[in-house]
Amino acid sequence: MSNEAAAGNSTSTLGHLALGLTLLAFGIGSTGVIDHVGAGDAAGLATWVGGVALFLVGLLALRAGNTGEGTAYSALGAFWFTWGTGVGDAGSAEAAGLFLLLWALLALTLTVASSGSGLFGQGVYGLLFVALLLTGIGALADNAGLGKAGGWVAAVAGLAAWYGATAAVAGWPTSLARGSRAAAAS
Template sequence: MSNDATAGNSTSTLGHLALGLTLLAFGIGSTGVVDHVGAADAAGLATWVGGVTLFLVGLLALRAGSTGEGTAYAALGAFWFTWGTGVGDSGSAEAAGLFLLLWALLALTLTMASGGSGLFGQGVYGLLFVALLLLGIGALADNSGLGKAGGWVAAVAGLAAWYGATAAVAGWPTSLARGSRAAAAS
């Protein structure tokens, strides 16, 4: 087994940890599984951990020469900061849905651009894309079922990102090496 926790450096680890915790809180809040806890209750975490921390991690990654990682974290930081500070405003459900769909495009871009990071890296961004797509369509269609489904997908994406960060710190595997599969099959 190899330990390729999506680059394994400190900015990647901190970025995945911040993204994971933010997505987990946002996702669980969107599902309605905890009484009296909604997605809006994650606004503080989204603003500071998801927004500011990811944006700073993105700037540090860009400074270190990691264009892909830096762009991803800075853009995700901008998304979470905007969402976290805009919760509770008098905007319409349609505006919220459009906002989520536009940011789903970012997640789709990140999914396609992260091909070199393997299935694990692509998986987190792919799940984020599906979550934002479901949440956006749910808001536009006034369909709470789609919103809850999007919340569950966001929570799973959060768990995956959190695991990636924890795996990097703890030295746990995130994928099977090609040679290990062949050896195990023999």
């Protein structure tokens, strides 16, 4: 295996792990399922793991020639760093909602751009898009129920990304083979 392939695989695994943990913390905090834990409590993790680490992983992926993952991880690192450092600022709920909706556009772009990566890879970005969309609309409409729904979707996206990283390290499957039924029938 070449160094570029090894670097690409390790950056993908580390990127999924950082994204998964950050989404899981943000999502669980947004749901209110744990007393006295809110989305803002994930700010430290979002800043350093989701922001700085994910941005650096993106730069490493770009250096290894992986434009798709490099762009995704660098952009998501910028999002999480901005979100993590801005939590608690005196901005309005409308400004927070607009911020989340604008970043939902990034997640939508990543979803469309990852169509060649398979349903699993595309699913994480698709779930992130839905989570940001629901959370952003919830903030704009002052609707806590939409915010909680967005939190649940973010938590599921986080679990999916975390599973992707764990599966890569453990050698578990990340997709179902399409031809397995045809092979079993013959």
